[in-house]
Amino acid sequence: MIKNIVIVGGGTAGWMTASALARHLPEACDITLVESEQIAKVGVGEATIPVIRQFNAALGIDEKEFMSRTNATFKLGIRFENWARKGDAYNHAFGFFGRPINDISFHHFWLSINQSEKDAWIHDFNVPSVASDLNRYAHRQYNDEQMGSRYFYAFQFDAHLYADYLSEWAQQKGVTRKEGIVNEVSTNPENGFITGLTLDNGEVISGDLFIDCSGFRGLLINQTLGIDFLDWSHWLPCNRAWAVSSAYPSRDAEIPPYTRAKALTAGWQWRIPLQNRTGDGNVFSNNFISEDEGLSQLLENIEGDAINEPRLLKFTTGKRDKLWHKNCVAIGLSGGFLEPLESTSIALIQGAIMLLLKHFPDNNFDPIREQEFNRRMTQKYEESRDFLILHYHATERDDTEFWNYCRTMSVPDEVKFRIELFKKTGFVSHNQSDLFIEHNWLAVLFGQRIIPENYDPRIERFASQEIKELLQVMKQETRDAVTAMPIHNETLKNYCAGDLISNFEQAKR
Numbered sequence: 001m002i003k004n005i006v007i008v009g010g011g012t013a014g015w016m017t018a019s020a021l022a023r024h025l026p027e028a029c030d031i032t033l034v035e036s037e038q039i040a041k042v043g044v045g046e047a048t049i050p051v052i053r054q055f056n057a058a059l060g061i062d063e064k065e066f067m068s069r070t071n072a073t074f075k076l077g078i079r080f081e082n083w084a085r086k087g088d089a090y091n092h093a094f095g096f097f098g099r100p101i102n103d104i105s106f107h108h109f110w111l112s113i114n115q116s117e118k119d120a121w122i123h124d125f126n127v128p129s130v131a132s133d134l135n136r137y138a139h140r141q142y143n144d145e146q147m148g149s150r151y152f153y154a155f156q157f158d159a160h161l162y163a164d165y166l167s168e169w170a171q172q173k174g175v176t177r178k179e180g181i182v183n184e185v186s187t188n189p190e191n192g193f194i195t196g197l198t199l200d201n202g203e204v205i206s207g208d209l210f211i212d213c214s215g216f217r218g219l220l221i222n223q224t225l226g227i228d229f230l231d232w233s234h235w236l237p238c239n240r241a242w243a244v245s246s247a248y249p250s251r252d253a254e255i256p257p258y259t260r261a262k263a264l265t266a267g268w269q270w271r272i273p274l275q276n277r278t279g280d281g282n283v284f285s286n287n288f289i290s291e292d293e294g295l296s297q298l299l300e301n302i303e304g305d306a307i308n309e310p311r312l313l314k315f316t317t318g319k320r321d322k323l324w325h326k327n328c329v330a331i332g333l334s335g336g337f338l339e340p341l342e343s344t345s346i347a348l349i350q351g352a353i354m355l356l357l358k359h360f361p362d363n364n365f366d367p368i369r370e371q372e373f374n375r376r377m378t379q380k381y382e383e384s385r386d387f388l389i390l391h392y393h394a395t396e397r398d399d400t401e402f403w404n405y406c407r408t409m410s411v412p413d414e415v416k417f418r419i420e421l422f423k424k425t426g427f428v429s430h431n432q433s434d435l436f437i438e439h440n441w442l443a444v445l446f447g448q449r450i451i452p453e454n455y456d457p458r459i460e461r462f463a464s465q466e467i468k469e470l471l472q473v474m475k476q477e478t479r480d481a482v483t484a485m486p487i488h489n490e491t492l493k494n495y496c497a498g499d500l501i502s503n504f505e506q507a508k509r
């Protein structure tokens with residue numbers, strides 16, 4: 001039985017890991033987390049995807065309290081602007097398109113209607129997409145039976161406050177926090193396992209299992225154990241981000257229930273609305289524009305006044321060859337980073353924690369557990385990477401060198417296959433365990449203007465008039481469901497944000 005677990009790093013990854021281990025492992029395990037106030041966290045991970053709710057629920061976190069402590073808003077998806085063509089806009093919303101009939105996905109029915117006879121775009125049958133367009137949000141739990149409740153939600157929150165919140169939670173559950181810089185890492189000369197850490201104050205912390213949550217530097221997995229990084233930047237070339245926070249223009253400004261991703265000349269700009277401010281950032285490649293140009297673009301595209309100094313973050317998209325090696329597991333940025341276009345990082349942290357718990361080692365460290373963990377994590381990273389590549393590659397844009405590169409670059413075979421399959425048949429290939437499943441791929445494939453040539457052959461059993469009538473009903477049901485929703489600000493105020501106004505005043509200061 002593993003007794004002593006040591007986590008290095010107190011960013012989102014470190015505190016999520018500490019909380020989950022404290023919640024799920026036997027009380028006899030000692031969990032120590034080392035962090036240093038002198039080494040800044042990244043802390044810009046503000047947008048999430050719906051799986052985070054399972055993580056919070058498993059900890060038993062009260063959603064209203066968590067939302068008000070982290071200035072969180074509800075997120076129904078991401079609005080992509082200028083991606084396939086300049087002037088385009090579509091939502092990747094967390095919900096289904098229409099309703100399946102006889103086990104046939106709705107979009108096949110929509111595809112079967114002649115282009116000239118279609119009176120609605122596919123996204124008009126997606127409740128969270130239409131709700132996003134109108135800034136509406138109703139706090140409904142998913143219900144497969146009701147058209148108006150076939151959607152999921154996630155959050156947009158202040159990542160620093162989330163780490164603080166979990167830090168408090170984990171320490172209440174018995175996690176020991178140590179403040180200090182890890183200066184030295186010792187290993188067993190016989191088997192290379194990590195044995196302990198020495199802090200700058202001379203304290204030595206020994207352990208059985210070490211979790212590396214030290215961020216991009218990968219203090220244990222890379223600097224100590226020498227595990228290489230697989231660089232994927234030839235497929236995802238963005239490698240810089242300028243991040244800043246900006247104020248809402250007024251107390252009653254509408255807070256959208258979505259993250260905005262607006263494509264620019266050499267990357268894209270995010271706008272993430274929180275209760276009291278927005279988080280903004282320009283993600284770009286410095287092979288195509290300079291850092292100064294990246295900063296100017298960011299400031300030109302923010303809507304309110306900047307309320308702090310813009311911060312430059314440098315990164316390379318990719319992952320470690322192995323996230324688990326000997327008695328060290330890398331979770332968070334130390335294990336890999338996919339640029340934030342689809343808000344996957346926190347979900348990958350969660351995925352790694354859940355897999356580690358499932359394959360939790362004993363002191364024998366049977367390599368089969370390590371192998372399975374690494375195999376599954378590689379799948380998760382690659383599936384998410386492929387989904388991101390789709391956004392860049394399936395574009396018609398030829399107005400800048402960056403977009404020409406993305407449009408014409410060679411992509412992994414799996415991406416080619418998925419695009420080709422959809423184009424030729426209308427079917428989406430995915431596994432149920434993927435982070436992104438059919439409706440996620442459909443939103444982006446259609447949004448990037450890929451329209452299939454064919455549809456499910458079983459549709460031929462339906463008369464075209466019958467299909468048109470079904471579509472009319474579903475379009476109306478979608479509209480009715482959204483019309484009945486309050487605006488997002490209203491839901492927030494009533495649910496979790498007694499402090500919306502004072503938070504706003506504070507952010508202004």
Ligand SMILES: Cc1cc2nc3c(=O)[nH]c(=O)nc-3n(C[C@H](O)[C@H](O)[C@H](O)COP(=O)(O)OP(=O)(O)OC[C@H]3O[C@@H](n4cnc5c(N)ncnc54)[C@H](O)[C@@H]3O)c2cc1C
Nearest residue numbers: 009010011012013041042045047182215332333340345346
């Ligand atoms: C531009 C950008 C935008 C992003 N946007 C999103 C998003 O919208 N959604 C999302 O899910 N994710 C996003 N992410 C990713 C997200 O920020 C990270 O996944 C998340 O913050 C986890 O970071 P971390 O805890 O691994 O590392 P960090 O936040 O870097 O934390 C590292 C910790 O290690 C400690 N440390 C390091 N070295 C030592 C040492 N020697 N001794 C002691 N302590 C040490 C530091 O003090 C710190 O506490 C984004 C990332 C970037 C770069």
